[in-house]
Amino acid sequence: MAQIHEYDAVIVGAGGAGLRAALEAGRRVKTAVVSKLYPTRSHTGAAQGGMCAALANVEEDSWEWHAFDTVKGSDFLADQDAVDIMCKEAVDSVLELERMGLPFNRTPEGRIDQRRFGGHTSNHGEAPVKRACYAADRTGHMILQTLFQQCTKFGVEFYNEFFVLDLLMADGVCSGIVAYELATGRLHIFHCKSVLFATGGYGKMFKITSNAHTLTGDGPGVVYRAGLPLEDMEFYQFHPTGLYRLGILLSEAARGEGGILRNGEGERFMERYAPTIKDLAPRDMVSRAEFFEIKEGRGAGPDKDCILLDLTEVDPEVIEKKLPDITEFARTYLDVDPVKEGVPIVPTAHYAMGGIPTNVQAEVLADHTGAVVQGFYAAGECACVSVHGANRLGTNSLLDIVVFGRRGGIAMAEYASTHPLPPLPEGAEKASEKWIAALCDGGSEESTASIRATLQDEMMDKASVVRTEDSLSSVLSTITELRKRYEVCRVKDRSKIFNTELVEHIELGFLLDMAEALVVAARARTESRGGHYREDHQMREDDHWLKHSFITRTAAGDTKLHHKDVTMGRYEPVERKY
Ligand SMILES: Cc1cc2nc3c(=O)[nH]c(=O)nc-3n(C[C@H](O)[C@H](O)[C@H](O)COP(=O)(O)OP(=O)(O)OC[C@H]3O[C@@H](n4cnc5c(N)ncnc54)[C@H](O)[C@@H]3O)c2cc1C
Numbered sequence: 001m002a003q004i005h006e007y008d009a010v011i012v013g014a015g016g017a018g019l020r021a022a023l024e025a026g027r028r029v030k031t032a033v034v035s036k037l038y039p040t041r042s043h044t045g046a047a048q049g050g051m052c053a054a055l056a057n058v059e060e061d062s063w064e065w066h067a068f069d070t071v072k073g074s075d076f077l078a079d080q081d082a083v084d085i086m087c088k089e090a091v092d093s094v095l096e097l098e099r100m101g102l103p104f105n106r107t108p109e110g111r112i113d114q115r116r117f118g119g120h121t122s123n124h125g126e127a128p129v130k131r132a133c134y135a136a137d138r139t140g141h142m143i144l145q146t147l148f149q150q151c152t153k154f155g156v157e158f159y160n161e162f163f164v165l166d167l168l169m170a171d172g173v174c175s176g177i178v179a180y181e182l183a184t185g186r187l188h189i190f191h192c193k194s195v196l197f198a199t200g201g202y203g204k205m206f207k208i209t210s211n212a213h214t215l216t217g218d219g220p221g222v223v224y225r226a227g228l229p230l231e232d233m234e235f236y237q238f239h240p241t242g243l244y245r246l247g248i249l250l251s252e253a254a255r256g257e258g259g260i261l262r263n264g265e266g267e268r269f270m271e272r273y274a275p276t277i278k279d280l281a282p283r284d285m286v287s288r289a290e291f292f293e294i295k296e297g298r299g300a301g302p303d304k305d306c307i308l309l310d311l312t313e314v315d316p317e318v319i320e321k322k323l324p325d326i327t328e329f330a331r332t333y334l335d336v337d338p339v340k341e342g343v344p345i346v347p348t349a350h351y352a353m354g355g356i357p358t359n360v361q362a363e364v365l366a367d368h369t370g371a372v373v374q375g376f377y378a379a380g381e382c383a384c385v386s387v388h389g390a391n392r393l394g395t396n397s398l399l400d401i402v403v404f405g406r407r408g409g410i411a412m413a414e415y416a417s418t419h420p421l422p423p424l425p426e427g428a429e430k431a432s433e434k435w436i437a438a439l440c441d442g443g444s445e446e447s448t449a450s451i452r453a454t455l456q457d458e459m460m461d462k463a464s465v466v467r468t469e470d471s472l473s474s475v476l477s478t479i480t481e482l483r484k485r486y487e488v489c490r491v492k493d494r495s496k497i498f499n500t501e502l503v504e505h506i507e508l509g510f511l512l513d514m515a516e517a518l519v520v521a522a523r524a525r526t527e528s529r530g531g532h533y534r535e536d537h538q539m540r541e542d543d544h545w546l547k548h549s550f551i552t553r554t555a556a557g558d559t560k561l562h563h564k565d566v567t568m569g570r571y572e573p574v575e576r577k578y
Contacts (some may be wrong), residue, residue, distance in 0.1 A: 001076045002134035002178065002187040002429040007032045007157075008416035009409075010192040010275045012219060014039035016047075016140065017401035017408075018198035019147035019378025021362075024409025025196075026156035029416045034159045034179050034190060036214065036503075037147050043200050044401065047140025048251035048325060051097075051398035052449065053090035057111040058130040063087040064570075065122060066131065070396060071571045073119040073282045075530035077232070077548070080569030082385045086403050093402045096132050100145040102146045105322070111277045113294040115322075118254035119282035119393040125578065128256075128280045131576045132395040137325045140398060151291075162188065165502060167195065167222050167376070168425055172366075173389060174375035177434045178500050182503065187429045187436075187494025193419050193495050195410035196377035197223070197356060197364075197403065202514040204507075206349035207460040210249035214507075219382040221351025221510030222516060224357050229562070232354035234522035235515070237392055237531045238465050239285035243333055244306045247335060248520060248525020250326045252394040254338075255279045257322055261286070261307055262342060264295045264300040284391040284523060284531045289345040291465045294346075301344055308342030312566050329443040347465050349390055353531060354521075355384040357550065357564075362408030368550040368562040375415060375422065378406040383397050386548065389566075390530020400576030423519045437504060439491055440470055446489035455508075455515060463519055468536045472502040472523040477514050486512060513553075519550045520559045542573050 007361040008029035010019045018033055035042070054061040066087040071078050094171040098104060098112060099149045105113040114130040121258060122129040135142040142359035151158075159179070166178040168189070176191040199219030203211025220230055240249040247511045255261070261279050263269045273289040274281035281289075290307045293299060301307075311319055319327055330336045340363070356378040357365040362385070363372040380401040387400055412440045458478045493501040525543040528534050554560060 003188045004189045004191055004291065005032065006421070007190060007192040008157055009194050009196070009412050010034060010190045010237060011196045011486055012197060013042070013198035013200060013380070015042035015145060015200050015380060015401065016044035016143050016398060017405040019144065019151055020405030021146060021196050021198060021379055021409030021412070022151050022156045022401050023154060024406055025413040026151060026154045028413035032157045032190065033151070034162045034164055034177065036161060036163045038160050039158065040144055042144060042358050043215055044140045044145045046212065047398055048137040049117060049247065049253035049256070050115065050134035050139050050393035050395045051094065051143070051402070052117065053094040053133060053399065054087065054129045054131060055091055055094065055112060055114060055133065056451055057107060058114045060122060061129055061131055064089065064128070065124065066090065066120070067404060068124050068262035068571060069120050070387065070393060072125070072576060073391055073393040073577060075291065075391055076546065076571070076573035077386070077389030077529060077566055079386050079567035080571065082387045083566050084569065085360055086387050087398060089403045090399050093399065095405070097143065097342060097402070099144060100150055102135065102142050104133055104207060108217065113255065115253060116287070117394040118252050118255070118280045120335060122276065123200045123514060125276070126483060128277050132253070134253065137253055137323050143210070147307070163506070164222065167226050168428050170423050170425045171375065173422045174409060175424055178429050180432070180436065182231065182498055184472050185393065185432045185499060187432055189424065189428050191420055191421065193416040194375045196379060196408050197382055198378070198380040199382045201352045201381040202511060203349045203353050205455060205511045206464060207456040207458050207514045208242060208247035208346065210239055210247055211349065216507035217510045217569060219378070220355050221513045224553050225511050227552060227555065228373065229357060229365065229552045230517050231357035231550055232386060233551055234515040234525050234549060235281055235353035235390045235531045235570050236349065236433065236518060237351040238347040239283055239350035240290055241309055241345045241406060242343035243329060244346055246320065246333055246347035248329055248333060248341065249348065249350070250309060250329065254309060254311060254323055254326060257318055259309055262300070262310050262486035263298040264305060265298055269293055277578045282391055282393060285578065287465050288533055290347055292349070300342070306344040306346050309345045310342045311338040311539050349464065352381055353384070353390065353392055355382045358383050358385050360407065361411040362404050363411065364365055368564040372496065375419070377408045377412045378403040390500060390532060410542040423481060439502060440494045444488055444490040448486050448489060448501070448508050451485050452508050452511070454478065455482055463522060466533050466535050468534060472519055476519045476523065479519060485514055516559065517551050521551050521561065524561055525549065546573065548557065
């Protein structure tokens with residue numbers, strides 16, 4: 001029998017989005033956070049470069065310029081009402097964090113310091129602008145620590161190392177979640193009036209990624225299995241500077257502070273691709289440029305299969321003071337000293353633009369018409385509101401999680417204050433109980449690790465920076481094959497206490513779901529836009545494709561695609577030049 005807990009509001013995930021939501025909900029109603037990780041181990045803590053807001057502390061700036069950059073960066077797929085909200089609320093969001101005690105770097109006058117980041121410009125694309133607020137290259141770590149302290153102060157209750165498996169719905173209304181307690185193997189039901197998912201990204205479907213091992217798309221996976229839609233899954237961002245072969249991130253801040261990308265011939269090749277802002281072009285463009293430099297034989301290194309990030313012209317004191325962590329990564333993992341030589345880098349799978357569709361109150365959408373699921377909310381990287389459209393600008397995610405985490409927390413608390421506790425569905429934990437029992441029942445030749453390795457290799461080769469109909473249909477048949485192998489795979493470890501094999505197996509199932517949704521949506525979109533580049537359809541096709549994709553999985557296991565119009569505003573789509 002599962003243990004039952006009753007709350008007004010339950011938040012799944014203790015990263016920046018989850019904690020920011022919890023802080024608002026916790027001030028208003030009885031709130032719990034359920035997280036598979038201890039909160040400060042969430043991936044938000046790995047974020048390095050910064051969080052942007054048009055504070056204009058260092059250079060002239062305005063929230064409208066920020067909104068323009070975000071929309072242009074998104075390749076015009078972002079919903080402009082959501083972008084306006086995010087860019088306007090950015091300023092107060094940063095100041096709020098400062099008042100909570102976040103130790104931002106300061107200017108000599110004592111104001112929050114700001115630095116450059118890709119795609120952020122002054123006056124609609126004139127020149128790079130200093131808009132990113134930062135705490136050395138540990139900005140996310142500071143955000144997470146600050147928010148966790150505040151949640152503790154306001155009495156939010158935490159269930160750490162609880163793995164959420166299922167969403168409970170009664171008559172179309174969300175009534176809670178089912179979670180598996182890692183320390184004991186027991187199931188728990190969280191019966192509540194509102195649920196918010198803030199489970200982060202799913203970069204682990206790719207071989208080379210900046211993402212933590214735990215980023216496996218569990219939240220969107222649960223939603224997909226519940227027959228609810230996922231939005232814009234084809235748009236996955238590759239960051240241009242992952243450490244060679246490892247994918248560990250070297251923040252864009254390195255280029256913001258003056259770092260330059262060079263090919264094997266020593267050429268600053270971004271001058272050819274983005275003459276105005278060069279190395280600070282948006283990530284989709286820089287990753288693609290790197291891909292083609294390597295493909296055309298101009299890569300660096302003995303195998304000509306990487307690019308060099310050259311920091312040798314940056315003042316060594318700036319490197320040590322403002323980029324201490326990433327300097328250490330290069331020294332530790334590649335034995336390269338960035339002060340003296342170029343650091344070998346490659347594009348690395350980094351950020352999911354798509355996810356659980358929501359409106360600007362973080363309410364989850366039930367379909368492409370905009371109807372909402374009562375009592376169900378989502379925010380952060382697992383959600384798609386959509387402020388990033390087809391490509392996210394650096395520093396806009398830490399902003400997104402704080403702005404929409406806050407909005408979601410307020411909205412779910414208001415909903416919980418005005419609605420009764422819905423009934424639990426009959427036998428709420430039964431499906432999860434049966435599932436776990438089946439996974440631990442009997443042996444099999446198959447192994448989770450080998451299925452995962454094939455998935456990651458294939459996704460990297462065929463569905464990453466550059467895609468074609470052939471590559472996508474090939475990877476889709478692999479995914480179908482892998483699903484069959486997954487169905488018969490059983491875990492060998494039957495223990496109840498910290499059964500990490502079981503957890504990894506469940507996570508792999510969600511990764512397979514995410515990969516399927518990504519590839520099906522990518523195959524259907526016969527154009528190139530933002531992070532989705534089709535070598536066989538290289539142009540952006542606004543007449544046909546200026547719309548969001550909504551993918552659902554039917555009970556029979558088929559996928560269905562629908563579309564939703566982009567919310568336009570001040571900015572009409574134009575050719576994206578930098
Ligand atoms: C290396 C790196 C550097 C980055 N740098 C920047 C940057 O400088 N600026 C910027 O704007 N963005 C940056 N990003 C992106 C940004 O950090 C993330 O998009 C953002 O932090 C995601 O926050 P989140 O709260 O949505 O999710 P996360 O912080 O990933 O948290 C997810 C939470 O969900 C929980 N969870 C997941 N599945 C389950 C489950 N089944 N059951 C229970 N709990 C679950 C986890 O325990 C965790 O607490 C970076 C990302 C990476 C990987």
